[in-house]
Amino acid sequence: MSADDFNIAALARAWIGTPYLHQASCKGAGTDCLGLLRGIWREVYGQEPELIPPYTPDWSEPQQDERLLRAARAHLIEKPLAEMASSDVLVFRMRKGAVAKHLGIVGESGAVPTFIHAYSGHGVIENALSTPWKRRIAGCFAFPSTNFSGR
Template identity: 30%
Template sequence: MRAAFVAEVRTWLDTPYQHQGRLKGVGVDCIGLVVGALHACGLFVDVDPTGYDKRPDGTLRARMLDYLTPVALDEAQPGDILLFHFAAVPMHIGVLTGPDMITHAYSRNRRVVEHRLDERWRALVASSFSVPGVE
């Protein structure tokens, strides 16, 4: 299932960024990408918050802990979810799509992108999680 989930995530590449978007090819945000790819793989994990501001309130980690299994970053595998902090607040997620690759809907790029999980990005990782059904 890991390979299928990663393959599905990659089909969302270049989808435009849209706050609270949930549609491949139309518009998606970071959570929408993860939820949409999980649903496309037949996995319905209830991690989909709604009605959130563009600057989340810091509750994302707690919600993820309710539904996902924490894993150490050095043990994370493709298909695991990474939670990033900006300004000390965990507020952005992406999918590890290779040993040092991440795919995420990134507002600065205005689309879903895949790039290296370099030292800069690695330093922003607040937590990493496996998804029930993907492991």
């Protein structure tokens, strides 16, 4: 089965209301932003592409290591932000000059774009992709259309 057989945005919306829980990835019980992507990945492909080691809230900051962007480039298809579409993955820098450490799934693109993400203190929500959020985007990625076997 491929990502083309799923509406990724609809899968992400099914997680709305899941409480925020650092390092978790269980729809309805708890998740963080990476856990949301991991859970959707499992729904689409059945197995995560790599084992995620434990991580702290400040992971990769002291080393200025773009770990999240590297992982996105390894497992997703990078595309220009101008081509952003529903179901794409957005990676964000939460502060100017900081490493990218947050991600979400595009809910709606076009004139009034939205994204679905797990946000500390709020859980999984759908937000307007407002100008302040747009300024934080570090990368836009699509799910691959086929599984990773043999890749």
